[in-house]
Every structure is written in structure tokens, then in C-alpha cells.
Amino acid sequence: MAIEAGNTRAVWIETFGGPEVVQVKALPVPAPASDEVVVRVAVASINPVDWKTAEGKYPPMGADKLPFVLGRDLAGTIETVGSESGEWAVGDRVCAFIGPDRGAQGERVVVRTSELAKVPDGVDIEVAGALPLAAMTAWQGLFDHGGLEAGQRVLIHGGAGGVGHLAVQFARWKGATVFATASERDLDFVRALGADTAIDYAKQRFEDIATDLDMVFDTQGGETQARSFPTLRKGGILVSTLEPDEKKAAEFGIRTVPRWHADPDAAELEQVLGLIADGQVRVEIAKRFPLDDIREAQRFAREEHPRGKVLLDLAE
Ligand SMILES: NC(=O)c1ccc[n+]([C@@H]2O[C@H](COP(=O)([O-])OP(=O)(O)OC[C@H]3O[C@@H](n4cnc5c(N)ncnc54)[C@H](OP(=O)(O)O)[C@@H]3O)[C@@H](O)[C@H]2O)c1
Structure with missing residues (x-):
């Protein structure tokens, strides 16, 4: 992943700990590798894995991975495409469950084309962002x-x-x-x-x-x-x-089933998006928080017994 001029904000941790380690940081705007795109994120979702990761309790993200951006799923529009990104184009509405090696809670996030799912017409971008993980x-x-x-x-x-x-x-x-x-x-x-x-x-x-x-x-x-x-x-x-x-x-x-973690699977995600587009499945969104309120968003999701999903708003 190369770096382009300019800054973009993301949820960032440098050490493991409680809510105090979770911060919003300006980072360089990423550029995609050939089989990647950069998504201008509209919403990312809050999941229990976020605070487990921040507390150092999610084994795939050990101390050797610090510092890093939190978050595993997002929705938005493609802003930049890599040279071999196939049918994906700037402006496409997409959502993704991304691998643990990069974070989703940022304004601009690099996503592998293999992780991208197309958001069907008629499905709200916030619904798509609440869904993947x-x-x-x-x-x-x-x-x-x-x-x-x-x-x-x-x-x-x-x-x-x-x-x-x-x-x-x-x-x-x-x-x-x-x-x-x-x-x-x-x-x-x-x-x-x-x-x-x-x-x-x-x-x-x-x-x-x-x-x-x-x-x-x-x-x-x-x-x-x-x-x-x-x-x-x-x-x-x-x-x-x-x-x-x-x-x-x-x-x-x-x-x-021995301990397992859900894996990104764009084909399965598109199948679920199809059920949503058909009105067979719906996503409940309890509340949406601005990026600067990330600590409150985590606290709310953890302590206030929300129904369904909590979202982080990353739109401009
Ligand atoms: N293995 C994986 O890949 C994977 C992926 C995603 C999540 N997870 C884990 O799965 C768990 C659930 O995730 P989530 O995102 O669904 O969390 P969540 O949104 O916080 O939902 C948890 C639900 O459990 C309910 N609950 C609390 N105590 C209960 C009890 N004694 N009996 C029955 N229900 C109870 C809560 O209801 P009230 O709020 O009304 O109390 C709440 O609706 C988390 O521990 C998460 O880390 C694992």
C-alpha cells in the first residue's frame, strides 16, 4: 500500500487498554495496490471485537501488530481503483467485511477487490455498513x-x-x-x-x-x-x-464446532444483500455516532443494551 498526499481520519490505537487508548488520528491517504480499491467510507459498524481488540484480547491482533486502525466492516463508495481491479469502478456503492490486517473505521480504507460486495439499488448504505461482520x-x-x-x-x-x-x-x-x-x-x-x-x-x-x-x-x-x-x-x-x-x-x-472466527466472504455477503433487497431480511440500527464520539459509541454498544447494530458515521 503506497501513500498519497493529504490526510484522512481513522480510529486508532497505539497500545492496548480501556476506552482511553481509543483515539481519532489523521493518517496519510492510502493508495490501492493493483488488486485493491480505496473506499470513501460512509459508515462502519461497531462490534464487540473492537473493544476486545483494543484490550489486547483478540489473538490475531497481538502487540506485534500495534499501532493500527480498529474496525472490521464498512460501506461507502469507491474513490480510487487499483490497476487490476476488474469490474470495480469509481463511484460504485460497496460494502465489505475486511481481514484483520487493516481497520475499517476510517474515512478512507483500502479494501481487496475479493472482499468487496456490491450494494444493490434500494439498499441503504447504512444498512450495508451495519451488515457484513x-x-x-x-x-x-x-x-x-x-x-x-x-x-x-x-x-x-x-x-x-x-x-x-x-x-x-x-x-x-x-x-x-x-x-x-x-x-x-x-x-x-x-x-x-x-x-x-x-x-x-x-x-x-x-x-x-x-x-x-x-x-x-x-x-x-x-x-x-x-x-x-x-x-x-x-x-x-x-x-x-x-x-x-x-x-x-x-x-x-x-x-x-471448535473455536472459529467469521471470515470475509463476498459471495455470501452479496447473497444476504439480495435477501435484504428482496425485503426478506432487515437490519435494525440502534444508533449512529459521529467519528469523534467513538468512545461513546463503544460505551453505548457495550452498556446500553442496543437492539441490533450501532454505527460510526464517517461521511463528510
Ligand atoms: N466468532 C466470531 O467470529 C464472532 C463474530 C461476531 C461476534 N462474536 C461474539 O459473539 C457475541 C455476540 O456478538 P453481537 O455482536 O451479537 O453482540 P451484541 O450486539 O452485544 O448482542 C448480544 C446480545 O446478547 C443478549 N444477551 C445478554 N445476556 C444474555 C443472556 N444471558 N441470554 C441471552 N441473551 C443475552 C443481549 O441482550 P440485552 O442487550 O437485552 O441484554 C444482546 O442482545 C460477542 O461476544 C462477540 O464477541 C463472535
Whole structure:
């Protein structure tokens, strides 16, 4: 990646730590390599991996990678194209889930052409920016790792969260019977997304309601995961976005997927964008923050129990 004259702002960390290490920094405007483009970002999304990374708790981004820009997904328009960027052109509306080796929360971000997805007409750019990481996690967890099929029974934990609210809709679209846990104020929301049964995780015991399951999609880990094993039929599968307890799963005759991270997959992302363009899936956006309020955006996403996704506004 070469450097062009001028500055562009991004969310930047130089050391690991709490919110105090997260800053906005002016960086040189990047230029794309031959198979890359520069995206003028409109919105980037906030994900739990952002603060886990800033705290030094996301192994792919160790101390040897510091300093770097935070963020994994974005949407905007192509501003510059590399010499071998194929059909991609300046002005194209795109979104992307990018590899961990570069950050998405900047005004201008270099993206590999292999990571780009075209945003269909009629899909808002903010919806496209809220989608990539959460959608790939839900899609790959349910289908690529879990093999969910029509007619199966699935319990989705955290059904109103960034990943969960998409997982509920994908599972419903596939034709599964969907149980979802959420807090009381989100029960109608998860029902409206397509959950057949919404369970208040604070007041109800999900294991008394969701039984004989083919799959649990776990976004919580810990006690919630531990209590989930008996809800599965023998040979059922627990797919966790966190660490699965493989020993406990084996005791119950349950299959698990070893610790995995969602991967950029532009073809899958375009498939999801197609479902959104067709009105079959929607993205809930809880709030949008200006770049200068990045610390508040992270705090809000972490502490205020938002429904769906939180966005960082990077438009001029
Ligand atoms: N492996 C991967 O590639 C990958 C990718 C993305 C995310 N993740 C991980 O997956 C987790 C979820 O991510 P996210 O973006 O969906 O986070 P999120 O937007 O914060 O959603 C979490 C949801 O969990 C709900 N919740 C809290 N306590 C619960 C409980 N005891 N039972 C059921 N639901 C509960 C929350 O509801 P309330 O707000 O109402 O309490 C919230 O809706 C995070 O830990 C993240 O790091 C992993």
C-alpha cells in the first residue's frame, strides 16, 4: 500500500487498554495496490471485537501488530481503483467485511477487490455498513458450520443482538423452527423477526421451553452455553460464536464446532444483500455516532443494551 498526499481520519490505537487508548488520528491517504480499491467510507459498524481488540484480547491482533486502525466492516463508495481491479469502478456503492490486517473505521480504507460486495439499488448504505461482520457470523455459524436445514429446531441466544437478530431471520428464511432468547423489552421484536417462540432470558428458563433441539446458536458462552447442552437431542450441534465447551458437549453426545472466527466472504455477503433487497431480511440500527464520539459509541454498544447494530458515521 503506497501513500498519497493529504490526510484522512481513522480510529486508532497505539497500545492496548480501556476506552482511553481509543483515539481519532489523521493518517496519510492510502493508495490501492493493483488488486485493491480505496473506499470513501460512509459508515462502519461497531462490534464487540473492537473493544476486545483494543484490550489486547483478540489473538490475531497481538502487540506485534500495534499501532493500527480498529474496525472490521464498512460501506461507502469507491474513490480510487487499483490497476487490476476488474469490474470495480469509481463511484460504485460497496460494502465489505475486511481481514484483520487493516481497520475499517476510517474515512478512507483500502479494501481487496475479493472482499468487496456490491450494494444493490434500494439498499441503504447504512444498512450495508451495519451488515457484513454480523451477517457473516450468523450465516457461517448457522449454515457453513452448523448445517442448519429446513424443518430443524434451533435455539438462538441473544436474538435481539447484532449477530442474533440476523441469525433469527436467516434461520426462519431457511425454514427452521426458531426459538430465541432476549430481554423482556425485545420479545416482540424477535417475534417480528420470525422467532416462533421468544424467551425472556432473565425471567424464564429457556431449557424448560426449547427442547429436543437440532441446534443451539450460542452468542453468550458461560452459564448460558452450559445450560444449553441438555436442550439438544443426541447428535444435535452447538455452534458458539465464543469458546465451546467441547468436553461437556461430548458428555451429552452433542457435536460442537471448535473455536472459529467469521471470515470475509463476498459471495455470501452479496447473497444476504439480495435477501435484504428482496425485503426478506432487515437490519435494525440502534444508533449512529459521529467519528469523534467513538468512545461513546463503544460505551453505548457495550452498556446500553442496543437492539441490533450501532454505527460510526464517517461521511463528510
Ligand atoms: N466468532 C466470531 O467470529 C464472532 C463474530 C461476531 C461476534 N462474536 C461474539 O459473539 C457475541 C455476540 O456478538 P453481537 O455482536 O451479537 O453482540 P451484541 O450486539 O452485544 O448482542 C448480544 C446480545 O446478547 C443478549 N444477551 C445478554 N445476556 C444474555 C443472556 N444471558 N441470554 C441471552 N441473551 C443475552 C443481549 O441482550 P440485552 O442487550 O437485552 O441484554 C444482546 O442482545 C460477542 O461476544 C462477540 O464477541 C463472535
